[in-house]
Amino acid sequence: MSWQEYVDVQLLSTGTLRHAAILGHAGDVWATSNGFNIDQAEIAKIIKGHDDFSILQTGGLTLNGMKYTFIRGDDKTLYMKKLTNGVFLRKTQQAIIVGVHDDQQVPEPAALTVAKLGDYLESVGY
Amino acid sequence: MSAGQISGGDDISALVIDTGSRNVRFGFSGNDTPTLTIPSVVGAQSSGTETSNFVGDTELLYPHKHMDIERPVTNGVIQNVEKVCEIYSYGLNRLTGRRNADLSELRVSHPILMIDPIVCPSAVRAELVEYLFETLDCPAVYFAHSAVTACYASARYTGLVLESGAGYTAAVPIHEGYALHNHVVSSPIAGDVITGILDSKLNDKHVDLLSPYQYFKRGSSVTHRHLPGITDSYHAFRRAMLVEDIKESICDVPDVPMDDSTDPTPPESYSLPDGSTVTLGTERLTVPEVLFNPTMLDTTAGRNNNPAVQGMVVSSIASCDESIQRDLFQNILPVGGSTAFPQFVRRLTSEIDTMKLPVFKTKVHSYNPAERGQAAWTGGSILSSLGTFHQLWLDRAEFLEHGKGVANTKFL
Numbered sequence: 196m197s198w199q200e201y202v203d204v205q206l207l208s209t210g211t212l213r214h215a216a217i218l219g220h221a222g223d224v225w226a227t228s229n230g231f232n233i234d235q236a237e238i239a240k241i242i243k244g245h246d247d248f249s250i251l252q253t254g255g256l257t258l259n260g261m262k263y264t265f266i267r268g269d270d271k272t273l274y275m276k277k278l279t280n281g282v283f284l285r286k287t288q289q290a291i292i293v294g295v296h297d298d299q300q301v302p303e304p305a306a307l308t309v310a311k312l313g314d315y316l317e318s319v320g321y
Numbered sequence: 322m323s324a325g326q327i328s329g330g331d332d333i334s335a336l337v338i339d340t341g342s343r344n345v346r347f348g349f350s351g352n353d354t355p356t357l358t359i360p361s362v363v364g365a366q367s368s369g370t371e372t373s374n375f376v377g378d379t380e381l382l383y384p385h386k387h388m389d390i391e392r393p394v395t396n397g398v399i400q401n402v403e404k405v406c407e408i409y410s411y412g413l414n415r416l417t418g419r420r421n422a423d424l425s426e427l428r429v430s431h432p433i434l435m436i437d438p439i440v441c442p443s444a445v446r447a448e449l450v451e452y453l454f455e456t457l458d459c460p461a462v463y464f465a466h467s468a469v470t471a472c473y474a475s476a477r478y479t480g481l482v483l484e485s486g487a488g489y490t491a492a493v494p495i496h497e498g499y500a501l502h503n504h505v506v507s508s509p510i511a512g513d514v515i516t517g518i519l520d521s522k523l524n525d526k527h528v529d530l531l532s533p534y535q536y537f538k539r540g541s542s543v544t545h546r547h548l549p550g551i552t553d554s555y556h557a558f559r560r561a562m563l564v565e566d567i568k569e570s571i572c573d574v575p576d577v578p579m580d581d582s583t584d585p586t587p588p589e590s591y592s593l594p595d596g597s598t599v600t601l602g603t604e605r606l607t608v609p610e611v612l613f614n615p616t617m618l619d620t621t622a623g624r625n626n627n628p629a630v631q632g633m634v635v636s637s638i639a640s641c642d643e644s645i646q647r648d649l650f651q652n653i654l655p656v657g658g659s660t661a662f663p664q665f666v667r668r669l670t671s672e673i674d675t676m677k678l679p680v681f682k683t684k685v686h687s688y689n690p691a692e693r694g695q696a697a698w699t700g701g702s703i704l705s706s707l708g709t710f711h712q713l714w715l716d717r718a719e720f721l722e723h724g725k726g727v728a729n730t731k732f733l
Contacts, residue, residue, distance in 0.1 A: 248503060252642060264642055267502040267733060274733055278497065303713050303731045307723065310730040 342488025386550030468493035470700030480652030658694035
């Protein structure tokens with residue numbers, strides 16, 4: 196399955212996310228959903244932010260023109276939100292999955308979709 | 322398939338369970354207050370190889386022989402899930418009116434909302450979700466933190482919740498309905514610590530705290546009764562109940578910092594069950610003062626440099642993103658039984674103002690003191706009766722698909 200298919204089929208077609216992307220740890224973009232733009236500067240923040248939450252806690256994260264506030268994070272998944280929009284950032288061995296939901300979806304199923312793909316990628320070495 | 326389709330949406334009322342270190346509160350979604358509140362305690366009586374577990378006021382207030390009192394919830398955290406499930410089975414059995422003689426056959430057809438503390442480890446949620454789906458056969462489950470539900474009970478989505486019950490105190494910033502886990506400040510100084518200090522003061526005064534099972538009363542003469550086979554843990558349990566009642570009846574926090582050297586306070590008296598009275602003067606106020614000044618303790622809790630409640634509130638807010646600090650300072654919400662002392666809100670307000678924060682106005686909101694201990698439960702009742710809520714439950718299909726870790730992934 197190509198990375199674009201992972202984004203379109205495994206993530207977006209579940210109906211639980213508005214946008215999604217899969218990034219590599221070096222900052223390269225493996226695939227994004229249609230119309231989803233992530234700045235290189237923000238990608239760098241995402242990568243460093245997983246190890247040091249303060250980078251995201253002060254100043255937040257801006258994706259596709261929307262600024263998200265850090266809510267919580269553990270060693271794998273970070274959640275940030277702005278009003279009814281939110282983004283899950285899940286780190287795997289080689290990738291980072293970005294799952295965005297807006298007011299048409301709710302966070303809980305979105306969390307599960309991102310977690311499911313993250314666990315699967317880890318099980319195959321990614 | 323969404324959870325709403327399976328659990329029937331508005332038709333079936335959910336059950337709400339709030340597990341505390343002192344009490345477990347059970348009730349139906351949509352009600353103002355819990356229907357059943359029982360101690361978070363199991364009385365274990367072993368005879369030979371069999372152990373009977375006694376749960377609930379009726380059984381626990383009867384001095385069974387050789388019954389050891391076990392407390393599976395300490396400092397807010399469930400240490401022994403198996404024992405706590407005994408309490409849940411008993412409570413759910415009574416709540417649903419089943420009257421099952423054999424609690425192991427209990428099955429629940431309502432969705433269940435479990436409220437747990439912000440300090441709850443993820444392993445506990447995973448074990449509980451197994452009990453709910455596999456043992457109780459529950460159709461759907463939701464987990465929420467007590468600080469978040471208490472915030473909803475105050476009709477807010479954002480605020481700094483200062484929750485203090487029996488087992489722990491925590492300052493939890495809530496932002497748009499979500500607890501900011503990484504900015505929580507917690508301390509073990511709470512109701513149980515206050516009860517312990519009061520107990521030792523009463524001991525120093527050589528007050529005999531007799532519960533009804535410990536004396537015979539004829540007219541006004543009281544003779545001690547020594548029942549054989551009663552365990553030390555049972556005596557300690559009953560004594561603690563009495564000291565707690567004294568604390569809740571006549572203690573308060575002082576409206577200015579105070580210690581034992583301050584001028585004497587007008588004393589108040591409490592009538593003990595055996596008819597004698599205990600009178601407390603300055604200790605009425607200096608005992609709960611530990612919340613605002615933990616260095617007063619010369620026990621290990623004080624030596625560990627635990628923060629005072631006003632310090633917890635301020636440092637928690639200060640650690641958050643600047644853009645949300647103003648809203649947090651203007652929505653400080655004390656909840657939980659140990660914040661229900663009559664002067665608590667006034668004292669907290671003046672302590673925070675004294676810390677001289679230049680930029681922000683602070684407002685500490687007073688949730689009805691009589692119900693402050695149940696605020697988290699009430700918020701859970703509100704949350705589970707919102708129209709949009711039924712799509713958010715975790716149902717059996719998702720549990721089977723994702724495994725027990727899903728209780729931590731799905732609920733933030």
